[in-house]
Amino acid sequence: MAGVANDGNSKPATAARIYDFHLGGTHNFTADREAAMAITKMFPFVPLLARNNRAFLRRAVRHLASQGITQFLDVGSGIPTEGNVHEIAQEIVPEARVVYVDIDPVAVSESLDLLAGNHNATAIRADLRDPQSILDNPQVRKIIDFDQPVGLLMVAVLHFVADDEVASQSVRELLAPLSEGSYLVISHGSAEGMQRDLTNLDDAQAVYKRDTATPFVLRSKAQVATYFEGLELVEPGVVWLPEWRPGADDPQDFTDRPTESGGVCAVGILR
Numbered sequence: 001m002a003g004v005a006n007d008g009n010s011k012p013a014t015a016a017r018i019y020d021f022h023l024g025g026t027h028n029f030t031a032d033r034e035a036a037m038a039i040t041k042m043f044p045f046v047p048l049l050a051r052n053n054r055a056f057l058r059r060a061v062r063h064l065a066s067q068g069i070t071q072f073l074d075v076g077s078g079i080p081t082e083g084n085v086h087e088i089a090q091e092i093v094p095e096a097r098v099v100y101v102d103i104d105p106v107a108v109s110e111s112l113d114l115l116a117g118n119h120n121a122t123a124i125r126a127d128l129r130d131p132q133s134i135l136d137n138p139q140v141r142k143i144i145d146f147d148q149p150v151g152l153l154m155v156a157v158l159h160f161v162a163d164d165e166v167a168s169q170s171v172r173e174l175l176a177p178l179s180e181g182s183y184l185v186i187s188h189g190s191a192e193g194m195q196r197d198l199t200n201l202d203d204a205q206a207v208y209k210r211d212t213a214t215p216f217v218l219r220s221k222a223q224v225a226t227y228f229e230g231l232e233l234v235e236p237g238v239v240w241l242p243e244w245r246p247g248a249d250d251p252q253d254f255t256d257r258p259t260e261s262g263g264v265c266a267v268g269i270l271r
């Protein structure tokens, strides 16, 4: 397994808690806030990116639930802020089951607190670079029936896996045991086609490298599309965050300039 030291404990901040701060949440510490503010100083649009990413996640989960998906494996699930996957899915399918998976122990313990007494959802700590540890986890085996379609969510997480081959292999291994009719949902940081000044990008990456155990990399639309090889893409395909089936209640921050959202996303179905 790559980087056992990357346990979310070895550095002062974590991606989960920085993201929580960007979303206006309260599940973060001083080091997380300082890292988040350093990033926002360089790229003031990042909190909007977080909010648009979260809105995509909600739309995708609603879509899957409306297509009859009743079980979700949410890998890189983060801190359980408002509009959790289980809440959204259960609005449509009350019996929906969810396993949240994250490398950050704080994200997992907060999730477990929130889910106390809920028999249809749980959270486990695991590293997606070791996909088998997720698939073999007894909690996952208990809640997810691999003979039935699953919604595999990897939203805003693969950009924390720097090695291209490791990221692709993790997606392939997590998809391998899923049955026909299962879905893959991905969003990913990307600066492709972006008009803004990116001269500070290296400095922003350096903040994550210095303060967190999960440095980030950006990938192109074409690279993100490769995660869906062998799957049928759901319309509108691989697009920018605000372009994936937007609804009237969604944020309008990037509607007129989707490439500036900083995130690419797609949903695919296993046939």
Ligand code: SAM
Pocket (backbone or CB within 6 Å): 014, 015, 016, 017, 019, 053, 054, 057, 075, 076, 077, 078, 079, 101, 102, 103, 104, 107, 126, 127, 128, 129, 154, 155, 156, 157, 160, 161, 214
């Ligand atoms: N998926 C949620 C969303 O889109 O709202 C949260 C995304 S948050 C930006 C990224 C999450 O991925 C963080 O909670 C971080 O701890 C987690 N993460 C990063 N690297 C990971 C890894 N190798 N395995 C599991 N989780 C990871």
